[in-house]
Each structure stands twice: as structure tokens, then as C-alpha cells.
Amino acid sequence: MIATEPAFVPAGSRRSGIPWGYAVMVAVGLAAPFLVYPVFAMNVLCLALFASAFNLLLGYSGLLSFGHAAFLGAAGYVTLETIRRWGLPVELAILVGTVVAALLGMLFGVLAIRRSGIYFAMITLGFAQVVYFLVLQMPWTGGEDGLQGVARGKLLGIVSLQGNLAMYYFVYAVFLAGFWIIHRTIHSPFGHVLRAIRENEPRAISLGYDVDRYKLLAFVISAALSGLAGSMKALVFQSATLTDVHWHRSGAVVLMTLLGGMGTPMGPSVGALLVTALENYLASYGSWVAVLTGCVFIICVLAFRRGIVGELGALVRRSF
């Protein structure tokens, strides 16, 4: 469905993609905990990874999933529960969370991948609602209270993550690794096939590509990375709650990606930063936040469809 929209020229697909963008990102990321409140920065990083993983699907494969919160949330719950119940080391717990999200993604994917457009979105939404229901009902998830107060533990059994600074750099390292995986995926032959499918699926089929398998793999990678983000987020806040499994979260990730610029490598991260900042710094204005978010949506859709990074990229290309 995205293929009909001519405005989507993924900036990253061109060799002229912005390498200085990455440099700025790395520098800002290193300095961030000294500039802003570290927990806020960690939240942004986790959601940025989540949005980037989502973008791998929407921006590069043309699949709009409306159930991505299921991966984020489920992984968070699994990670904390494995720490709490079995005392798993942090790294292993994160791995388990990620694997669970990947398996969940496999299940969603196998069933949903044969549909496209709104139907694909709706099937993923349906499955995500089922996951939400399970999380609400299962005895160990604590209902709307969620899992609370789980200790962050020690990295490799040595470095305590209880301090915000240590935790921050751990999250940052994971974010960079995840971002790198996405980057590699986009620029690999696999990524090119994905884009070919997005642009013209019948042609990709006629060229002999097993389209469903490519889509499925993209879906599973995206789900796994979303799970990774969710595991980290749960660890940062030492809690897993229904918010992260709710469909509002699935909607929020669409907003982040759209606002930052879908189909651009940096866009989702910028979007995640803006949306989180909006929620964070306007928290005391009550329902005006909803009004303001709504206005941002409207303005974005009407005037800046390429998103911030997309528009900037277009500006740069036009000026040089």
C-alpha cells in the first residue's frame, strides 16, 4: 500500500545518505546523560530502537503492523519475570525476552504475511489484542499493577546497573548494536529485495523471489528487535506494565515513525525523541497534551508527510 505514495524516497537507500547524521547521533548519545535526565534518555533510546525496528517493516517493506506493542510489552514481562523467578543473569534474561518476541513475531508473521494493507494491519491488531488479554489474565503478570520493583542486577556479574549512568551506557551500547543490525539489514541484498517487493510485488515474484519468505524474515527481525527494546525498557524502569502491550503503544510507534520520517534510517529515532519529550515535559498540562499531539498529527499529515528527517533530507538534496 505504501508503494503508491511517491513521497517515500528512502534517504538511506541512496549512497548520498547522511553519514554525518550517524556521527552526530553517536556524539549526542555519548553526552546525553550529562545533558538530560538519564532515565529520560534511556527511555528515548529504547523507544528509538523500537521505532527503528518498526520502520524496518513500514518504511522498508511497506507493511503497516498495528500490533507491535505486543512484542515490546511481552518481552519486557518475560525479561523481568525470568529475573524475578529464576534469578537469571541480566544478559540472559534480555536474550530470553528477545527470543520470545521473535517467536511471537514468527507466529504473527506466518499467519498475517499473506495479507496486505489495512487487512495486514488489522490482523496484527487482532493478535496483539489477544496478547494484551493474555498478559492481563495470566496469574504472574500482576494485572494492571504489572511487575514492579525488579532489581536491575549486574552486567556480566560485575558491573552493577543500579546506578543510572552505568545503565545508560549499557542501554546505549545495545541501542547502537540494534541500530547497526537494522542498518546492515537495509543495505544487505536482503534489504534491496525487500524494497523491490515494496515497490512492485508482482515483479519481485516474477523475478523468482519467494516474497512471503522475505516478508516473514523482515517481520521476525523487526519483532525480535522490538522485543530487545522492550526488554531494555522494562529493565530501565524495573517494571513491566500494561501500557507497553496496549494498542495505544502500537499507535504511538506509528506516530514516531511518521513524525521523524518513515523510510529514513534516522527518522524513527528523532520521532521517538520528540514524542517522548512532548509526553514528558508537558505531563502537567493534562488533557492539553492530547490536543497538542492531535495537532502535531494533523500538521504532519497535511504539511510534512516526509517527516522531519525526510523533509530535512529533501532540503539538503535540493540545496546542493
Added chain:
Amino acid sequence: MRTTFRNIAFGGVLILAGAAAAVAQVSDDVVKIGVLTDMTGAYSDLAGPGSIIAAQMAAEDFGGKVLGKPIVIVSADHQNKADVASSVARKWFDEEHVDAIADLVSSSTALAVMPVAAEKKRITLLSGPGSSAIERDKCTAYNVHYTYNTYSMAAGTGRAVVQRGGKSWFFITADYVFGKSLEADTSKVVIASGGKILGEVKAPFPTTDFSSYLLQAQSSGAKIIGLANAGADTINAIKQANEFGITPKQSLAGLLVFLSDVHSLGLPTAKGMYLTTAFYWDRNEESRKWSKRFFERHKKMPTMVQAGVYSELMHYFRAIQAAGTDNSDKVMAKMRETPINDFFTKNGHIGADGLNRHEMYLAQVKTPAESKYPWDYYKILKTIPAAEAFEPPDPSCPQVKK
């Protein structure tokens, strides 16, 4: 010469600062209260902006200063989300020198913030949430659960209704932790008072259409339908019970009904319902006086949660004054040893588990004919003494064993 003068001046400042520190120890030279509440969601009418106004009134009435240091009130919206609540609390404690967080309506947000506060040795003053887990297995040493808990609501309404002949019960329960805890506490009281439970149904939260559940309640033949839910769910259930002709034959018992709910339901629908409350604005001269001041600012009469925020903050400020410091351990000790007697309640005592045990009031909603002026909604039927309204400290709270 000049340097010497500067040194002397500097030394003087140091001495002054030291003296001030000896007289009164207030961390960061400010007593900062964070009101963390639901500004937009299901509980924003019973807490929300009104809680913030109550907190500001408390700060002003105390003179704006405690131990000579300014009192500052900040506020934020937790949207009823546990993760938002805990991250705002973290930021307030880590970055903004907040000494205590007040209100925390909705149990899930309270349970999320309590361990964060305890870890950083800051105080939580809960007025809005009801879960009795707060003083049982989830209790902390730095928490005060001030206004009510699910048990006190259950004990008041449940016992009174059974005594008036409502012996068989059916529950419509919000399929959420707080709903289940409300149901469990009420069942306990109903059975202990000689009633019996005929059945229950767990409705997803939130639900708008209760007709199906009401029919199930009807066919159970129970005399009393207990509504173990809150906010909009309670309102819709009561409305539809009227519509489906259930209320004359069977009676509703709202287990968590606030003044704001009755106000938006209107007396024609809500009349005759029993409920338990920690505070009613029109109860006596003192409560009327305060409530009218509150009304001037909020244009609505206070709910028990909002009045509780004011009262708990006054108690907190007085404890700081008496302890001569805002050190959390000392303030907590002072708050526990001082009884609470004000417009809000009488004979309040904060236990080792953090629960404020005080009088509760059994009320019945007036009929439109009985209501003489705006907000004239409740008849107070009975004062429930603290010992009856609340359970003794539960051994599952680690603070209690000590």
C-alpha cells in the same frame, strides 16, 4: 585589606549557614511536594485538578513556609499508567528535590511509585488509591495510606447492608486487581456478618454496557448487587440498573462511590444508594467551612480524596515543624506518633504499616425531594469507629513484624 574583608564576610556566611543548618535541617532549602495524579483519565474528577488545588491550599494555609523554608507544590499527570507514574517519580526524586509525593490516585500507580520512593527514602502520602495490598505485602516504611482502603469501604457498606437485611449478594467486578481486591474484602465482611455470596461476574475494565451482567445478577436472585468497580463503570452500571428495572427489586451497593460520581449521575438515578466515605463536606461546621473555601476555587465540592490531600499535607507539614527537620525517617516517626484531629477526620492514627486508621461514615444518597440546596447529596447514617472500619496491621507487611 579587601581580601581580609572578603574572608570575614565569607566566614560570616558560612557561620550563618551552619547556624541555619543546626536550627532546622531542610534538604535543598525547600520543602517540595509533588502532586502526582490523574489529570485526564477515569479518576480526574475525583482527584486530579481538585487534588492540586487542595495541596496549594494546604501550602498557603500553613503560611507558605515550614521551618522558614518555602513550600513548593509541583504536579504532574500520571495518566493512570504505572510506568508514567514511576518515571515521573524517579525524575522528581533524582532531579527536582521533591520530598514527598501526594495523592497517587489509582492503586497501580501508587504501587509503582512506593518502591521507588522507599529506595530513595522519600515519602509517599497516598490519598486516592484504595488497594489494601498497600499496607499488606506491598507496604513500605516511607508510606502513608491516608484516606481509605478497599477494606474500609467494604466494611462500612457491606456490614451495614447485611444488617439491614441484604443477606444475599452478587458481585459485578471490574476484571482488574483493584476490583478483585474490593470484591474479596467485601465478601469477607458479608460472610462474617451472616450474609452469603450467590455469584459474581468479572467484567472487562472499562465496560460501557452492563446490561448483560445486570441480567446475570438479576437471574441469580440475589438481593444485593455489589458493584466492585469505580468511576465511569460504576456510573454506567447504576444508570443501566435503573433502566432495566433492577433497582426496585434488588438493591445496588456501590463499593467505591465518590461525591463526584453521585454529582454526575444525578439524584434521580443515584437516590437511596448506600456508600461509605471518609469525608463529607456537609457533615459539620468545620468541614463545611473548609469545603466552601475549596468550592470558591474549584467550583465543585471536594471529594474525600481531595480533602484527604489537604489534610495529609497539613499533617506532614506539622510533622516537619515538630521534628525540626524534613529527614524522612524522623518525619515518618512524628507523623505516626501524632493523632489526626481536623475538619477531615477524628481520631486518626497512622500505624506501622502506614495506614491511617480513622473514623469512616456510612451514608445514603438523598432523594431529589430531600435535597435542599446544591451538592446536598448524602445523609450520614452512622459513624464507623476506626477499629471497625479498618483491620489491624497485617503480618504480611514487613514493617509490622519489627
Added chain:
Amino acid sequence: MIQALSGQLLVGLINGSFYALLSLGLAIIFGLLDVVNFAHGAQYMLGAFVAWMALQYLGINYWWALILAPLAVGALGLGFEWLMLRHLYRLDPLYGLLLTFGVALVLEGSFQNAFGISGNSYPVPGLLQGGTNLGFMYLPRYRVWVVLVSVAVCFANWLMIEKTRLGSYLRAGTENPALLQAFGVNVPLMRGLTYGYGVGLAAFAGVMAAPIYQVTPLMGSSVIMVLFAVVVIGGMGSIAGSIVTGLGLGLIEGLTKFLYAPASDVVVFVVMALVLLLRPAGLFGRQR
């Protein structure tokens, strides 16, 4: 047991007819404009609030509100279509969805600021108060009215769109707007009116709902997801599909509330996922 079950099924049917009425406007807007109208819930809420405000401030009764509120809200919808929505028709439907989502946030947020969350009660009109005892349950007269009106409105709309000349113009507008324009039909105006009409239907449902449910700013946001499911299961764009599905889902939901109440929220989505897996275009949809 049988008695209890028949009561539950009847309630399910009542709710189902209401779902059908609510999703009708959504189905029309999607079917004829290819717009996923996320603001439908907010427009439904707006209808209820307009009725409430009319009664409260102007003393306009229920029967007038039933006509005036849809007109007022429909006119707002028309204005919104002309100002914003029409610029997005050539683009991916995703953008229409996001735009209307933004509008829903703005509407709901503003009403929350103005009226608080608990909302207000709207009395049942005198003529429709009371009810009949059916033996197995007490049936309020107002609910009977809701079923009758919903079925009548749904059927009339289905007839109009599927069987009349106006309807064929509308459908042609989706298939080939350029050709229709060449035949001298003012296509942009027709689209605007279609959107306004769909919005008006949402507001109409809102007025119908006001006496049953509390009139609150968020009354629409809790129902919008279910409505989407109804439209998708019915086959997007199929009017008959969403009517039948609305009724059917009401029944299934009613049964679930009886058998295992906690799952009654999720059962709709399970049905949706299953239907889409077995019949990709929904029950009544044509694969496009």
C-alpha cells in the same frame, strides 16, 4: 438456564443493532471515499454532547436533537473534509487514518478540558420510559426503540446506496472519479457530502446512545476499535456486510459475556483475525 440465555441473546441483539448503526457511517465513508475515519468515535461523542448541551442550555428536547445534532455535527464534518481531508485522497489511505486520528485526539482532549471525565447524564425521553416484562427479562422501551431505529436506518441506507441512482453515482465515484466528473457530476462536492453524511450518522448514533450511556468525552474512544473490527469483518466498504456483522458480533459478544465474561472484549478481535485468515476480503467484501 434457557431463560437466562435468551435474555443474554436479546441483549446481544440490542447491542449488535447498535454496533450496526454505529459502524454504518464508518462503512459508508470507507466504501465510498477510501478513508479510514478514525474520528468516528469522537464524532459519535460529539453527537451525544451536542444533544446534551442543547437540552441543558437551550432546552431543546430529545426529538429535535435527533434531527439537529446530526445536522450540526455533519456540517462540521463537511467543513473538515473541505479544509483538510480532501487534500489526501490521492495518497495512501494511511494518511487519512492518521489525520482523522489526530482530529479524534483534538476533539476528545478539548471536551475533557471543558467537561471533565465523568460526563453527564441524559434523561430518557418521557415517551420511551418504562418497559415490558417478557418473563425472562425486563425489556426497557428505550432499547426496543434503539433496535427498531437502528434496523430501519441501516436498511434504508443499504437500499439507498445499493439500489438507487444516487447510490450508483456514489459507487461510481469510488471506481472512477474522473469519468464521473466528465459526466457532469460535481465529484468533490459529492465526496464532501458523503463524508458529512457519514459523520452525521455517527452523531445520530451518539444521540441514540446518550440516554443509555453516560455522556463522556471518551465514550467514543472505547468503542472505535470494535467498530473497525465490525467493518473489517464485514468486508471493508460493504454496507450490508457491516450491518450483518454488527448484529452477529453483538450476539457473539453477548454469549461470551455469559460464558466467560473477561474475554468479551477480546473475542471481537479473535473473530476478526480468524475471518481475515479464512476470507481475506471479509465476509461480504470483494477482493480489490
